[in-house]
Amino acid sequence: MATAGRSGVGTNQEDVRRHNLGTALGHVHRAGRISRAELTARMGLNRSTIAGLVAELESLGLADQAKPSGTRIGAGRPSVDVKARTGAYVLAVDLRVDGLTVARVGLGGVVRARATGPVPPDHDPYAIADSVVDLMRLVVRDVEPNAALVGVGLGVPGIIRGDDGLVRLAPNLGWHDVPFTKILSERLGPIAMPVLGNDADLGALAEHLRGAGVGVDDLVYLSGEVGVGAGVIVGGRKLEGAGGYAGEIGHMPFLPEGKLCHCGARGCWETEIGAPAIALAVGCPAEQVGALGEFLEGVHEATPDLRVVGRHLGRGLAGAVNLLNPRVIVLGGYLRSLFPLVREDVDAELQVHGLAAPREQVLVTLPGLGGDSVLHGAAELAFEPLLADPVGRLATACLDVDSALAG
Incomplete structure (x- = not known):
């Protein structure tokens, strides 16, 4: 019994250490660069434990220590910074x-390489998987040795079953x-098991x-591509x-x-704020x-028909505000280009249909990541393990x- 007890304690200690190592890496990854003092404060551990965790991250090729950046505050020796290293991607x-x-x-959310391409007009999933692998070959050609x-x-505009x-x-x-x-996994072989997520969910995460x-x-990310999701x-x-199917806001009943x-x-x-409706209005x-966002960039004034789309957008957003009481609503996809043209119409509908208390707390804004919200969300999903x-x-x-891809 004593031996089993010691084994259990050892296992628990190892689990705690590995958990703390992952937590420390998470802070470094999300910040890109963070001081050891800030890590100590965030994790509630002593300085020597943090120093050991950082040293292990260095040995794994996941982080580097560097001279402190920014302004020194207070007396004593300034804390060393920890920054993400591109040893994993x-x-x-x-x-x-x-x-x-x-x-x-790479770690820290830094895009090291990218490639774009078309999808087959018939959206055949097997052909799309082949195209994904072709683009992967392009972005790994100059990957660092031993990375x-x-x-x-992957972000997909659809309803994804989480377990498989x-x-x-x-x-x-x-x-x-x-x-x-x-x-896709059949084409990737032993490289990595792909993980899929709904595009709007990933945009919200990023x-x-x-x-x-x-x-x-408390945030809502509204994804506007051809359809609309949240x-x-x-x-x-x-x-x-x-x-795992929450967020299909585009299929909320709107006009009977x-x-x-x-x-x-x-x-x-x-059907009232999707790409076909906007394209018809402009x-x-x-x-x-397919390039509606770029087309909208060339539109300098909303037509009467486009203002109707704006009112429909605002009315639907009012429903989301009343139901979810978010602090921020982020408009992604082609909605990024639409919103500046119809902002007044959106705001007017929010005033009419949004309850005062939650409406006063919400900010409707554009993505901080521009057109890359879903891409960054897919990266975050892949980094989770x-x-x-x-x-x-x-x-x-x-x-x-x-x-491996060549094979």
């Missing part, structure tokens, strides 16, 4: 209806129960950690729902006798709808991705 994928972006992202690939994350990455429904891709994780919602625990952060945690939606229902909100040709257990994840990481 992930591949992040933003799959949209009209195109693909793949990036190599470790620790994850692959099955795309239950992506109406604007025409996908129903597509096992895209399995399809804006919460690195963008317009840093320090904000990622929701409540009390600092992602709102998932019973099956409205237009037919891709999902099969009639009158969904996205005279964007059908063949340019490393941040949970740096030692364990590095032990299974791929060190020669270029050769």
Whole structure:
């Protein structure tokens, strides 16, 4: 019994150490650079323990210590800084209806390389998986020697089943129960098991950690591509729902006798504020709808039809404000270009339909990460196993991705 007890204590101590190591790495990753004194304050551990954790992160190739930056405050020797090192990286994928972006992202959220490409017009998942791998080959060509690939994350405009990455429904891709994780993993082989997330959820995660919602625990990220989805952060945690499908705000019933939606229902909100509705309002040709955001950049004044779209946007946002009471609503995708044109109409509808108390607390704004919110969110998703257990994840990481993809 005594031996078993000592073994249990040892296991618990090792678990605590590895947990603390991951927590320290998480702080370094999110900050990019942080002082050891700040790490000590955030983690509530003594200085010698923090020094040991930082030394281990250095030995794993995940962090470096550097001379302190910024202004020295107080007496005594200034604390050493800890900064993320590019010894580990992930591949992040933003799959949209009209195109693909793949990036190599290092610790600290730094994009080291990116490549873009089209998607097949029929959105065949097998052909899309082939295109993803082709773009991955481009972004790893100049990867540093001995750098470790620790994850692959993808943002998909659809409803994702969390336990196996099955795309239950992506109406604007025409996908129903597509096992895209399995399809892509067959092409990646031993490199890394890809992890899929809903694009709006990933946009919300990225804006919460690195963008317009840093320090904000209640946030809604509205993703506007062809359709509309929402990622929701409540009390600092992602709102998932019973099956992980929460946030399909674009399919909120809006006009009972409205237009037919891709999902099969009639009158969904996205039929009034989605890309086809906006394109029609501004005279964007059908063949340019995929580049609607760029087209809107050339529009300098809202047409009467576009103002109607703005009012529909504001009315729907009022519903989100009344239901969720967020501090920040971030408008992503083509909504970034639409909002400046129809801001007054959006604000007017919020005033009419938003309850005063939650309306007074909300800020409607544009992404702090520009057009890269989903891409950064996919990277954060891929980094999660490393941040949970740096030692364990590095032990299974791929060190020669270029050769593996070539094979």
